[in-house]
Amino acid sequence: MADTTQRPAPERSRRKVSRHRGEGQWAAGHHTPLNGNEQTKQDDDGLNVRTRIETIYAHTGVDGVDGADLRGRMRWWGLYTQRKPGISGGKTAVLAPEELEDEHFMLRVRIDGGQLTTRQLRVIGELSQEYARGTADITNRQNVQFHWIRIQDMPEIWRRLESVGLSTTQACGDVPRVILGSPVAGVAKDEIIDGTPAVEEIGRRVVGNKAYSNLPRKYKTAVSGSPLLDVAHEINDVAFVGVRHPELGPGFDLWVGGGLSTNPKIGVRLGAWVPLEDVPDVHEAVTAIFRDYGYRRLRNRARMKFLLADWGPEKFRRVLEEEYLLRGLADGPAPDQPVQRWRDHVGVHEQRDGRYYVGCAPRVGRVDGSTLSKLADLAEAHGSGRIRTTVEQKLLILDVEAEQLDALTEELAALGLTTEPSAFRRGTMACTGLEFCKLAIVETKQRGADLIEELERRLPDFDEPLTINLNGCPNSCARIQIADIGLKGQLVTDEHGDQVEGYQVHLGGTLGLEPAFGRKVRGLKVTAEELPDYIERVLRAFQDQRAEGERFADWAARADDEVLT
Incomplete structure (x- = not known):
């Protein structure tokens, strides 16, 4: 179970006086909520809403849900109300939230590193068919997204997901969301370093941890040791990119402050090389900086990218090393330009162990529960039972023997999951x-x-x-x-x-x-x-x-x- 102890900001951080006194930075001593979202988070931690869902709302239905839970805290457990059918796009900015929202929910299942077993995928497929009217979209953050979910069914959905090691914890909300990882971590022939241990340890430290469950805004993480740069690290709040240091060997280049939305910014290299074993420490420290120094006054300025833009990479690295890590980081090289134009791993590729991984392409990430269940069957019949999702809305089956390739690709195509898609698909x-x-x-x-x-x-x-x-x-x-x-x-x-x-x-x-x-x-x-x-x-x-x-x-x-x- 994750540590749920609230960790205060470092003493030195609380004593500092920020020149951004109007931004609501905790490190400057400004804990008074400056908007409704901050007030909701201060009133009750989003992680606490699960108890109310299981003991109250699953029995009352959506009409009995407190508004601050319905449109706020439920996101900490992957739940958003979905759009009421039949409302045109012209009404989006006109109607109040209660007029736009349906009684059903979108539910996001987090899949850290894009790593799934066939047992897990089969449960996702079954839940899709039983509770989500067959929906199960693959997102560009390696998650699976259900629709048409009823709040009454959430206790059973959680029970079945968690029985196979899956979670919706912090799949949405002002928290560390899913940790992106290379879908071919540990198997790719050209891999610089396998980031899987770091992805797993980061998850153990931050998911469900109340020290990091009230950040200024959403917080996105990526870790990949692939030379293909296959996790869109440039647009994450914090990212670790595989590089080879000329003296220290394989490790990670640290990037901070990427993000898109209406004010897009490319992440910035801090010029720091991080060994695999230190990635969780550095991630936790960067997360704490965002929590303590991040802007909380205006929601549209509350992402990490705005803090990084004001500080610059030199100051950010100095605060990281001197106030949080309490040690220096080695300088390191930038990643090399990928040699391949496609970075989605679609097609048939040889693994480092002589077996193959096979990547297929759903159309715009749209699949259904029945298809996912059949995909699990194929992965068991032709592979070792390991499946991966990608940041390009694609699916991979790992560990396929050469003699199984023809049968597998033919059966995938029969499911509408071609391994040789057009450039458009x-x-x-x-x-x-x-x-x-x-x-x-x-x-x-x-x-x-x-x-x-x-x-x-x-x-x-x-x-x-x-x-x-x-x-x-x-x-x-x-x-x-x-x-x-x-x-x-x-x-x-x-x-x-x-x-x-x-x-x-x-x-x-x-x-x-x-x-x-x-x-x-x-x-x-x-x-x-x-x-x-x-x-x-x-x-x-x-x-x-x-x-x-x-x-x-x-x-x-x-x-x-x-x-x-």
Whole structure:
């Protein structure tokens, strides 16, 4: 069981006077809540709501749930109310929360490191079919997301998840959320270092620990020793990236302060090399800095990225070493540029032990409980029973013998999980969208699936790595700013002057050692109906104008506006 002792901020931190006196920093002695969210967290820790769910709300139903629990603390256990069916995107910013929300819930199951056993996946599949009307989306943070959950069923859902070692604890809320990890940790032939022990120890220290259950905002962690940089470390609050130190050997490069939403920022290297055994200590210290120094006055300035932007990497590292770790960190190298353009592990790949891992591609992360149960059967029949989720909404089966590959790939294809997807199926991602999300303005999942089919029909020979990310609102859950083609949902005016669903277009976003946010062409907005025509037109221009070996992101950065509109 995780330590639940409240740990105070370091004495030196409490004595310091911050120049940001209006930001509500605990380290400056400012513990008075400055907004409703902070008051709710101070009134009662979000972790405490589970007892009320099990003893009260599971019996009263949703009508008996306290409002602060319903729209706040329940997130600490992975629960959000979902959007009431039939409410258009034009009502999102108009209606009050109680008018938007349904009596059913979205439930997020955290899968740290993307690591699953077939027994766990089978339970997820069964719960999906019994309690979630078959829903079980794979998210781009390696989780599984149910919909249509009733509060009355939560005690049984928790019992069955926890019986196989799964959890919804801190899957949402102002807490350390799921710990991203390389889906091929421990098996990849080219791996620099296996971060699995660090992922597991971080989880033991922070999940369910009340020392870290009241952070200023959400807090996202990534750990990967893969040279493919396969966990989008650049956009996490804290990330550990595998590198080889010329004297000290394999370890991790420390990054802090990444995040997207409406004010995107790429994470910053602190220039520090961290050995595997020290990663949990460093993570805990960075988390404590965020808790103590993070801004709590305005929710839209409460992420780690704003603190890092004000402090700079030098001050952040100094505070980390001198006030929290109480020791210095070695200087270290930056990661190398990945040699592969795709970083999602789709396809058949040889492992370091001579067996193979097989990555398959659901359409925009959408699967169902029946499919997941069948996937568990395949992993047991052809592998060792180990399955992984990825940050690209993909699924992997590990430990497959060579003679099993043909049968496995054929059976996966029969489930609609191809291991040889088109560039469009492989590279298209979508958030939950208007179907279930209270913040959404437009539909995304089905539109993304339809777009894949249409582009496959129109451009059957297109095989260049390409990402198309659809988001239902400005918050960038689908990472629109770092996609080749990022689509931010909004209402737009069509040729008849009517307001319809559409998208603001971002072009040329990319991660890696030269990350960049996609450019917005002035006035470029596309209706949902026009979307296939627009993307086809841009991709044909790319094919005609690109230089030898040129990526879409590089071409989009130099292309004339009239070509992109």
